[in-house]
Amino acid sequence: xxxxxxxxxxxxxxxxxIRRAIAEPIVSGRWRPGRRIPSExxxxxxxxxxxxxxxxxxxxxxxxxxxVRWRRRGSFVAERxxxxxxxxxxxxxxxxxxxxxxxxxxxxxxxxxxxDDEQAAAMDVPxxxxxxxxxxxxSADGVxxxxxxxxxxxxxxxxxxxxxxxxxxxxxxxxxxxxxxEAEHVIRAEAADAKTAGLMGxxxxxxxxxxxxxxxxxxxxxxxxxLIHPGDRHALTGRFRPISGT
Amino acid sequence: xxxxxxxxxxxxxxxxxIRRAIAEPIVSGRWRPGRRIPSExxxxxxxxxxxxxxxxxxxxxxxxxxxVRWRRRGSFVAERxxxxxxxxxxxxxxxxxxxxxxxxxxxxxxxxxxxDDEQAAAMDVPxxxxxxxxxxxxSADGVxxxxxxxxxxxxxxxxxxxxxxxxxxxxxxxxxxxxxxEAEHVIRAEAADAKTAGLMGxxxxxxxxxxxxxxxxxxxxxxxxxLIHPGDRHALTGRFRPISGT
DNA sequence: ACCTCCGTTTTGTCTATACATAATAGAGAG
DNA sequence: CTCTCTATTATGTATAGACAAAACGGAGGT
Numbered sequence: 001x002x003x004x005x006x007x008x009x010x011x012x013x014x015x016x017x018i019r020r021a022i023a024e025p026i027v028s029g030r031w032r033p034g035r036r037i038p039s040e041x042x043x044x045x046x047x048x049x050x051x052x053x054x055x056x057x058x059x060x061x062x063x064x065x066x067x068v069r070w071r072r073r074g075s076f077v078a079e080r081x082x083x084x085x086x087x088x089x090x091x092x093x094x095x096x097x098x099x100x101x102x103x104x105x106x107x108x109x110x111x112x113x114x115x116d117d118e119q120a121a122a123m124d125v126p127x128x129x130x131x132x133x134x135x136x137x138x139s140a141d142g143v144x145x146x147x148x149x150x151x152x153x154x155x156x157x158x159x160x161x162x163x164x165x166x167x168x169x170x171x172x173x174x175x176x177x178x179x180x181x182e183a184e185h186v187i188r189a190e191a192a193d194a195k196t197a198g199l200m201g202x203x204x205x206x207x208x209x210x211x212x213x214x215x216x217x218x219x220x221x222x223x224x225x226x227l228i229h230p231g232d233r234h235a236l237t238g239r240f241r242p243i244s245g246t
Numbered sequence: 247x248x249x250x251x252x253x254x255x256x257x258x259x260x261x262x263x264i265r266r267a268i269a270e271p272i273v274s275g276r277w278r279p280g281r282r283i284p285s286e287x288x289x290x291x292x293x294x295x296x297x298x299x300x301x302x303x304x305x306x307x308x309x310x311x312x313x314v315r316w317r318r319r320g321s322f323v324a325e326r327x328x329x330x331x332x333x334x335x336x337x338x339x340x341x342x343x344x345x346x347x348x349x350x351x352x353x354x355x356x357x358x359x360x361x362d363d364e365q366a367a368a369m370d371v372p373x374x375x376x377x378x379x380x381x382x383x384x385s386a387d388g389v390x391x392x393x394x395x396x397x398x399x400x401x402x403x404x405x406x407x408x409x410x411x412x413x414x415x416x417x418x419x420x421x422x423x424x425x426x427x428e429a430e431h432v433i434r435a436e437a438a439d440a441k442t443a444g445l446m447g448x449x450x451x452x453x454x455x456x457x458x459x460x461x462x463x464x465x466x467x468x469x470x471x472x473l474i475h476p477g478d479r480h481a482l483t484g485r486f487r488p489i490s491g492t
Numbered sequence: 493a494c495c496t497c498c499g500t501t502t503t504g505t506c507t508a509t510a511c512a513t514a515a516t517a518g519a520g521a522g
Numbered sequence: 523c524t525c526t527c528t529a530t531t532a533t534g535t536a537t538a539g540a541c542a543a544a545a546c547g548g549a550g551g552t
Contacts, residue, residue, distance in 0.1 A: 013505060039532060050507045055533080071533045072515040189435035189455035189477035207453035207477070209435035231435035231453070259535060285502060296537045301503080317503045318545040 014049050018057035021047075026066050026077050037067060037075040092138045092146045092227075093172060101140040107166050108135040108199065112154075119151060123214065123221045130154040132161065134170045137199060144200045147228040156222050171225065174215075178222055183215045187236070192228075200230055207231035260295050264303035267293075272312050272323050283313060283321040338384045338392045338473075339418060347386040353412050354381040354445065358400075365397060369460065369467045376400040378407065380416045383445060390446045393474040402468050417471065420461075424468055429461040433482070438474075446476055453477040 011017050025031040038046065043054045058075055061067045069075045096103040113131050120127040131151050138146040150170045152160045157178055165173065190210045197204040211227040257263050271277040284292065289300045304321055307313045315321045342349040359377050366373040377397050384392040396416045398406045403424050411419065436456045443450040457473040 015505080041532080052508085053506060055535095056505090059534090069533065070515080071513065072531055074532065184483070186481050186483050187433065187455070188481040189453040189475070191437075191451075191453040191477070205437075205451055207435040207437040207451075209433070209455075229435070231437070235432050235434040237430070237432050261535080287502080298538085299536060301505095302535090304503090315503065316545080317543065318501055320502065 014047065015053050015057040015060075018043060018047055018049065018054060019060060022057065022061060023066060031077050033077050033079045035077045037077065039074055092148075093169065096138070096140040096145065102142075104139045104142070105167070105169055106137045106139070107164075108137055110134045110165055112161070115151075119224075123151060123153065123224045125153060125155075125221055134165050136165065136169060138169065143233065144202075145229060145233050147196060147200055149226040149228070151224045153220065153222055156220050170223075174223060183213055185214075186212045188212075189231070190228075192230075196228060200228070202230050209234055209236070260293065261299050261302040261306075264289065264293055264295065264300060265306055268303065268307055269312060277323050279323050279325045281323045283323065285320055339415065342384070342386040342391065348388075350385045350388070351413075351415055352383045352385070353410075354383055356380050356411055358407070361397075365470075369397060369399065369470045371399060371401075371467055380411050382411065382415060384415065389479065390448075391475060391479050393442060393446055395472040395474070397470045399466065399468055402466050416469075420469060429459055431460075432458045434458075435477070436474075438476075442474060446474070448476050455480055455482070 022037060031037075037058075040051050040054045040058065043049075043058075044051050047054065058067065058069065062069050062075075065078055067075050068078050093103050093105070111133050113133055115123065115125055115127050115129040115131055117127050119131070120129065123129075131154060134148070134150045134152065136148050136150075137144055138148065148169065148171065152170065152174070154161055157174070159177060160170075160173075163173060188210050190208050192200065192202060192204060192206045192208050194204050196208070197206060200206075200208075208231055209229045211225075211229075213225045213227065215222045215225075268283060277283075283304075286297050286300045286304065289295075289304075290297050293300065304313065304315065308315050308321075311324055313321050314324050339349050339351070357379050359379055361369065361371055361373050361375040361377055363373050365377070366375065369375075377400060380394075380396045380398065382394050382396075383390055384394065394415065394417065398416065398420070400407055403420070405423060406416075406419075409419060434456050436454050438446065438448060438450060438452045438454050440450050442454070443452060446452075446454075454477055455475045457471075457475075459471045459473065461468045461471075
């Protein structure tokens, strides 16, 4: 039967129109979490589009986290139908190089330990797990831009026991030597304590942007990093994917 | 000719296999930024898959930012093939409600102005553009969790001139009244100045997490928001999408 | 030199169809 | 009543074919 091709009815691609039509009531709150979304076949009829086109729209909504989909059961508004933002977190050395400044790296300390209770909880590994703790400093044109405190799980990365990290940052080294599958981040603002402030060359109490990153391989934590940036020397930028009504 | 259906050769969907085959050399650094990626037709042959399947793989890589695609020119490794993280930025009222606390809102000030040079630059609009400036406060169980300073472009949202914002936050109001297509964020740490600290009920100099959000419609800035969170009362969390080789 | 028009390449979108997969509901056997 | 098998429903993946849109390159005219 081949309905009217409405590719260009002036509102963009059909799958975008469908996506918006579903996203709008979710984002605006009219459709509460858990509410069922019309099935692909129903939407196919409603929009006079093919199921593939409808599927593309719903698949992208699911990827964004606005909806969840279950075979046989249908599609539903996600419990946490929230705004998602994609942020870029750079490798600090690459970032400095890109901005045309001179990058320099300095190792502050490195020691072998085993996880105490606090570290075990933070890394989600058993207490007593062998670790390497590395502390170092990244600078651009002589100004500290990041202080890095890192714990590496030696049961997963035994090679780290031999690495001195005197010339290469642990972040870069891990990127080169260990595959990772997923990472979790927490971003917060903290005031620099006396020791941190001294290492960064800023006044005590200076507002700092702190990124905590936990990296996984399969089910095991590889490394836990605490990246501290003086507030006036670093910012994160990101851009929303368009999740909009209308 | 309908090649062998290799849906289940044990390595997951075909589009995933193709996606990984392209992502691996990019993530590992073997394919440098700017390098050209085989065209869809070439990949179609190489993987004995249909162009739609190849297209799905490349489209998802483009969405992740690993590659950029140009009609007629082809697909290329993105210049900034960096780690991407998906962060969730919640609507503050919804977030408070979800955590079981009592949300309250208070308008601090609201005035009509025109954009001065600084505001014009920040919003990327001509100086002299009519604006509404709104300042307000979001609390949970009586504790301030966010201070909001917002500029709204009246040439795009003339209805905002009539809204008092005494009962509804400008963020929520805009979500209900204005479609937007994209937003840009900057996240940084700042020390609270005297006025800000007073409004939030914290000590002057307290480290704060500041989110600046600029929202667009087509090519025009709708609104610029500055969301200030006391450092000990708010953090962002995020999780990497698995962009892995192998 | 420059401009216009046209053919080619590559990605972008859409359709109709097919089969796979997961989960549930219901029928039938014990 | 409980277990098992089967039919049904909805999503997941894959395909071939088609046309659209952008951008480049070259032919030909001025």
